[in-house]
Amino acid sequence: MAGxxxxxxxxxxxxxxxxxxxxxxxAWVAAAPAGDVMEGIRLAVPDARxxxxxxETVLYAAGSSALAVMIGAGGAAYCWRCSxxxxxxxSAAAVAALPFPAYLHALAWLPVFAxxxxxxxxxxxxxxxxxxxxxxMAFLLVxxxxxxxxxxxxxxxxxxxxDRRLLARVLTPTLGGAALAAFSMAFLLTAGDPAVxxxxxxxxxxxxxxxxxxxxHDAARALWLSTPLILVGLxxxxxxxxxxxxxxxxxxxxxxxxxxxGVPYLAAGAVLTVLPVLMLLVAVLRxxxxxxxxxxxxxxxxRDALTSAGSAAAAGLIALPVSLLAGRVVWRASKLGWWWxxxxxxxxxxxxxxxxxxxxxxxxxxxxxxxxxxxxxxALARYLPVGILVAAAWRSRxxxxxxxxxxxxxxxxxxFVKVEVxxxxxxxVVGAVAVFALALAELPATLLxxxxxxxxxxxxxYNYLHYGASSSVAALSLCLMAGAGLAACIAxxxxxxxx
Amino acid sequence: MIELSGIRKTLGGRRVLDGVDLRxxxxxxxxxxxxxxxxxxxxxxxxxxxxxAEDGHVKxxxxxxxxxxxxERRLGVQFQESALWPHLTLEENVAFSGKAAKGRALxxxxxxxxxELAGRRPGDVSGGExxxxxxxxxxxxxxxxxxxxxxxxxLQPAARLEMAAWIREEQRAAGAACLWVxxxxxxxxxLTPRIYVLAGGRLTERESVER
Numbered sequence: 001m002a003g004x005x006x007x008x009x010x011x012x013x014x015x016x017x018x019x020x021x022x023x024x025x026x027a028w029v030a031a032a033p034a035g036d037v038m039e040g041i042r043l044a045v046p047d048a049r050x051x052x053x054x055x056e057t058v059l060y061a062a063g064s065s066a067l068a069v070m071i072g073a074g075g076a077a078y079c080w081r082c083s084x085x086x087x088x089x090x091s092a093a094a095v096a097a098l099p100f101p102a103y104l105h106a107l108a109w110l111p112v113f114a115x116x117x118x119x120x121x122x123x124x125x126x127x128x129x130x131x132x133x134x135x136x137m138a139f140l141l142v143x144x145x146x147x148x149x150x151x152x153x154x155x156x157x158x159x160x161x162x163d164r165r166l167l168a169r170v171l172t173p174t175l176g177g178a179a180l181a182a183f184s185m186a187f188l189l190t191a192g193d194p195a196v197x198x199x200x201x202x203x204x205x206x207x208x209x210x211x212x213x214x215x216x217h218d219a220a221r222a223l224w225l226s227t228p229l230i231l232v233g234l235x236x237x238x239x240x241x242x243x244x245x246x247x248x249x250x251x252x253x254x255x256x257x258x259x260x261x262g263v264p265y266l267a268a269g270a271v272l273t274v275l276p277v278l279m280l281l282v283a284v285l286r287x288x289x290x291x292x293x294x295x296x297x298x299x300x301x302x303r304d305a306l307t308s309a310g311s312a313a314a315a316g317l318i319a320l321p322v323s324l325l326a327g328r329v330v331w332r333a334s335k336l337g338w339w340w341x342x343x344x345x346x347x348x349x350x351x352x353x354x355x356x357x358x359x360x361x362x363x364x365x366x367x368x369x370x371x372x373x374x375x376x377x378x379a380l381a382r383y384l385p386v387g388i389l390v391a392a393a394w395r396s397r398x399x400x401x402x403x404x405x406x407x408x409x410x411x412x413x414x415x416f417v418k419v420e421v422x423x424x425x426x427x428x429v430v431g432a433v434a435v436f437a438l439a440l441a442e443l444p445a446t447l448l449x450x451x452x453x454x455x456x457x458x459x460x461x462y463n464y465l466h467y468g469a470s471s472s473v474a475a476l477s478l479c480l481m482a483g484a485g486l487a488a489c490i491a492x493x494x495x496x497x498x499x
Numbered sequence: 500m501i502e503l504s505g506i507r508k509t510l511g512g513r514r515v516l517d518g519v520d521l522r523x524x525x526x527x528x529x530x531x532x533x534x535x536x537x538x539x540x541x542x543x544x545x546x547x548x549x550x551x552a553e554d555g556h557v558k559x560x561x562x563x564x565x566x567x568x569x570x571e572r573r574l575g576v577q578f579q580e581s582a583l584w585p586h587l588t589l590e591e592n593v594a595f596s597g598k599a600a601k602g603r604a605l606x607x608x609x610x611x612x613x614x615e616l617a618g619r620r621p622g623d624v625s626g627g628e629x630x631x632x633x634x635x636x637x638x639x640x641x642x643x644x645x646x647x648x649x650x651x652x653x654l655q656p657a658a659r660l661e662m663a664a665w666i667r668e669e670q671r672a673a674g675a676a677c678l679w680v681x682x683x684x685x686x687x688x689x690l691t692p693r694i695y696v697l698a699g700g701r702l703t704e705r706e707s708v709e710r
Contacts, residue, residue: 401582404549408569408576409596409636415570418595422586 006328006416013325017388020322020380021344024355027219043224050208054228057191057205060123060130065186067131072138073179076146077171091143094136095492099437099484100276102133102196103462104477108279110199126200130190132275137189138182140492144393145178146171177243184240185345188233192348192382195443199465205229206444210350213448219358226351233346240345241338244389245396277481280474301460301476308440308457309483311375316436318380319387323435324421324428327391342385349444352381356449374449375456379439386438387431394427426494433491440484500525500644500676501546506555507700508541515541517700519555521678525643528670528677530690532705533697539680540579542697543646546678547576559644575642575675577650581633583621589632590617593639600639607635610665612658626653634662638669645670645677651686663690 046054075094079087106129113125194207206229213222330341344352356378360369368374402423406415441458450459457480464473501523508516515538523529531539544550546557548569557564564572583592594604608617611631613624621629630653637647650666651659667690670677679690688694694705 399580399582401578401580402584404547404569405576405578405582406584406595408547408549408572408574409640411570412568414595418587419584423584 005413006420009325009416010328013322013327014329016322017326017341017384020318020377021384024352024359024377024381025344025347027355027359040220040224043221044227046228050205050228053203053208054205054232056123056202057197057229058232060127060197060202060204061187061190063123064127064130064134064190065183067127068134068138068186069142069179069183071131071135072140072182073142073175075135076139076143077175079143091139092489094139094143095488096485097276098136098140098488099441100133100136100481101441101443101458101484102130102193103199103443103458103465104280104481105129105133105276106196106199107461107465107473107477108276111279113200122200123197123202126197126202129200130196131186133196134186134189138179138186141182141185142175142178145175145181180239181243184236184238184243187236188240188345191229191233191236192346192350193444194350195462206348206350209348209354210444210447213350213354217357219354222351222354226348229348230346230351233348234343237339237342237346240342241335244393277478280478280481301457301479304455304457304460305479305483307372307375307454308480311372311379311456312436312439312487314373314376315379315383315439316432318376319384319435320428320432322384323387323391323431324424326388327395327424327428327431328420330388330392341388344381345385347382349382349442350448353378353445353448356381356445370451372451372454374451375446375454376439378445378449379435379442382442382445383435383438387428387435390431390434391424391427394430395424397427398423429494430491433487433494437484437487437491440480440487500527500560501678502556502558502561503542503546504556504558506542506545506552506557508538508545508550508552510538510541514700516545516552516697519697519700519702521695521702523676523678525676526671526674528667528679528691528693530679530681530694531697531702532681532683532694535682537697538700539697540648543576543648543678543680547574547646548572573640573642573644575637575640575645577633577637577647579648579680581621581629583629583633583636585621588618588620589613589624589635592621592632593636595636596640599641600636603639603641604635607639608632611635611662627655627658630654631658631662634666638666641669641673643673643675645675645679647677647679649680649682649686652682659686666690 072094075090079090106126109125109129191204192206194204194210197204198207209222209225209229212225213219326341330338356374357369360367360374360377362369368377403415403420406419409415410418442456443458443462446456446459447462450456457476461473461476461480464476501521503519503521506516506519507514515536519542521529531542533539541550545552546559548564548567559572559574583589584595587595589608590604593607594601605614605617608614611634613628613632613635616624616628616632621632624632630650634647634650637645637650645666647666651662654662666677666679669675681690695702696705
């Protein structure tokens with residue numbers, strides 16, 4: 001009997017992925033011929049000003065990603081498989097800080113930068129904030145990649161040399177690929193998001209797209225304008241494709257080992273990562289005790305918080321089956337298939353928003369346009385590939401002998417339902433929670449598609465930020481961090497427990 | 500029952516199987532030995548349908564199985580790494596392959612000395628116990644073709660003798676053709692006079708061992 005059930009379900013997962021992640025992007029492709037092609041080409045080729053903005057954006061994204069990888073990969077190398085309280089605390093801090101949006105880091109750092117002569121405005125400060133915000137992601141990706149190493153390799157290296165040699169000769173070559181994959185992911189998330197740069201009075205290329213679409217409501221123009229950034233994003237996807245398998249390796253044992261030297265480095269990374277929470281707490285508590293600002297701000301934004309949680313939960317729930325089924329395909333996909341699954345990551349957030357508007361703002365029997373459902377759709381358009389990548393990474397960590405044994409001992413439907421799905425499900429759950437956490441903080445697309453009366457918490461915080469940090473903003477930010485941090489901790493716990 | 504002719508396979512640029520021919524009749528047990536990396540497990544995987552040979556034919560029960568899916572070949576297989584599904588209990592693992600196995604799952608676990616651990620998951624038992632459970636899974640469905648990849652490794656000497664006796668008992672009862680991969684000659688000598696050595700991609704029959 002042919003294994004029709006797994007094939008049909010995988011196909012369904014791919015169709016859903018296409019509808020959710022590709023349709024908003026394909027929409028502007030469909031819209032493009034309607035406009036003037038020559039005008040489009042003129043927009044696609046950056047003039048001197050936009051060329052400079054593009055260059056600055058690429059340098060900003062590359063610099064902040066390098067900082068994220070430096071902090072994250074270094075921290076991961078030092079606390080990998082250590083059972084000391086500091087290493088455990090650093091891992092927990094990284095997990096909790098993973099979904100903190102970069103603009104919350106900016107909020108925490110604004111008072112520090114305000115004391116500088118330049119008042120903190122500039123690419124370097126923006127890059128610093130963005131790099132810190134993305135370092136937990138780099139930490140977790142590299143740490144996961146290190147799990148494939150057998151602790152005996154490390155023991156052997158330590159017998160013959162100091163820890164720095166071990167770091168240079170054994171760990172670095174091993175974690176190099178994962179660090180590049182982390183760099184690539186950080187770059188993609190930075191290049192398409194103009195929020196932090198705008199807070200530091202810098203114009204990122206994605207902001208050009210946002211501003212143009214806000215003024216013209218022309219999806220075709222948004223497409224043409226985005227072309228250079230999309231091309232840069234596609235180039236940045238290549239290291240992710242090439243080195244993602246380094247992260248998705250089967251674990252090489254779980255024996256703990258003595259901590260490596262370098263505790264101060266680790267401590268500095270952990271402090272920098274959790275600093276926003278401390279700064280926000282100070283901002284809330286400084287005003288008064290008990291913290292009245294907190295209690296005043298929460299009811300004020302209760303509806304926004306519910307909308308954020310609801311839309312993120314909807315995005316996560318939809319991402320769960322799609323990641324499970326489409327992850328099955330990515331796991332075995334060719335180079336082309338891999339590109340197809342991950343290319344939406346290269347599109348700037350504003351473009352996904354513009355595409356959704358073009359797609360749904362029309363006379364139909366039913367349309368999500370102007371409703372709450374635009375929010376989860378925007379989150380899925382941007383972050384579904386992340387969920388699928390996580391699910392696919394989990395699958396590749398499974399012992400192939402388990403699936404082979406099922407293939408030999410039972411019919412395909414039974415092997416799929418009883419063995420493959422239960423074994424692959426934890427990865428899909430973690431991927432769905434990752435989508436939830438990212439959706440909770442999504443901003444560039446939300447700014448465009450947010451329906452009247454359905455603002456999100458991140459939108460409110462971002463709007464408040466332009467009026468300067470206040471204890472109310474800090475209180476709201478703490479609420480957002482608590483929700484996102486909790487989701488990340490649950491996901492990590494599932495991963496660790498079932499890995 | 501098992502008939503291999505001219506099997507060829509290259510792995511990592513090295514020809515591990517170079518025209519392997521072998522026949523195992525019903526009720527017969529053949530042991531394959533050889534050095535690590537000689538291709539013993541690969542040959543077993545080709546018979547199971549988990550890998551395709553570059554050349555040659557595999558016939559099971561007189562039928563060429565080139566286009567047959569692994570589960571359609573109706574085999575009792577024990578994998579080198581046990582391959583017990585971690586989310587299922589030992590009983591559910593043993594009962595996986597169908598009604599016949601379901602009916603005999605507890606009986607087989609009892610024979611393997613694991614009756615009291617039937618409700619536990621593989622992560623909660625020792626390596627030796629997991630090995631015995633994997634053997635119970637391979638034997639539970641009473642298939643007429645058995646493929647066993649080093650089934651006695653990780654077992655204590657007494658348990659090895661007991662499990663070897665059980666395999667022979669089951670094999671005789673079902674009249675099964677058994678292809679058994681053994682790493683060392685000592686283990687091979689427990690089982691059968693027909694021992695083949697796989698070296699340089701070719702099979703050579705070793706001098707018969709009288710027990």
